[in-house]
Amino acid sequence: MRKRRLPLETVLWSIIGMALYRQKSVWDIATQMDIMLPDKKPLVAPSALVQARQRLGADAVKEVFKAVAQHGYETNSFEQWAGLNLFAVDGVVWRAADTLENHQVFETQSNQHRENTYPQIRMVCHMELTSHLLCYNLIRLGMTAAAKKLDSVWPNQLSFTSCSMAITQFFATLPLTSPGNIPKHYESLLEQMSYFKLPPRREDRTYPRWVKPKPRKYPHKKNKLASP
Structure with a gap:
């Protein structure tokens, strides 16, 4: 066999x-x-x-994603406002395979120089704020577990960038770890992520919007007035 x-x-x-x-x-x-x-x-x-x-x-990946998302939804408490779960609309653009069928269904971007070879797929998702794609779910589950070890700290109060780097490094070294030591390293990971708490936002700090001038390649010359 x-x-x-x-x-x-x-x-x-x-x-x-x-x-x-x-x-x-x-x-x-x-x-x-x-x-x-x-x-x-x-x-x-x-x-x-x-x-x-x-x-x-693709079906197996879909089932794993659904299982991870369902487990995270049932075992974790998410951010709420007025007793309601918070949702958001997110968009993404994918490049599809360069086939005749995809060109007939999806659009191809072009500019004054050339046309993009690959058709592009645009998707808009309605998702819970603490869930995303498969690896995003893994990172958020780790952040939620780390936040539970702290007092009165929500997962979104931890730095997503720092936590994602720590979790990525954890998975990179996982093959070198014996199975018996994985729980100990996982607890060390959660303790490490607990130090990534973001400072509180200043309520009196504002960022007024303003339009920045477009940079010019050459210095701008003022028009000289014609002599009378």
Whole structure:
């Protein structure tokens, strides 16, 4: 019986890694996360990762996202106002594959120089303020757990940038950690994120809006008045 070096559960971790390390290739992410099963060869071909993602499919990722979002919604208390949950509208633009079908359905941006090769998909989401995409949910769950260790601190009072960097580093070093030490390192992560509390906002501080002049490439010359 054939034993694959990239089971579906490890491929799913590579999908999460793609969101955490967007500047890296899929092959580099799989190598850094060390998700491949041991074999005579230390690495797998990049084409194997593509085939593994095709085997996994989009439905499995959707189900994991729904499970994580549902678990976070049921086990955490979210920001409310007047007894109501807070929601927001968020938009995103994706580049679709360069196929004839996508060109017929989605628009392609262009300017005076050239036309964009890839069709673009615009999506508007109605979402709860403390939930987002799959990795966003993981970061928010960690921030919520860290905030619970503090007195009268909401998760949004912690620095999202600092917490996301700490959680990203936690996942990067996770393959080097023995399973028995993972809970201890997780508690250390929560303690570290508790130091990322933002200072209170000054109520008397205002930022008036003003229009900045557009910078010019060359100095502006005033028109000389014609002599009488």
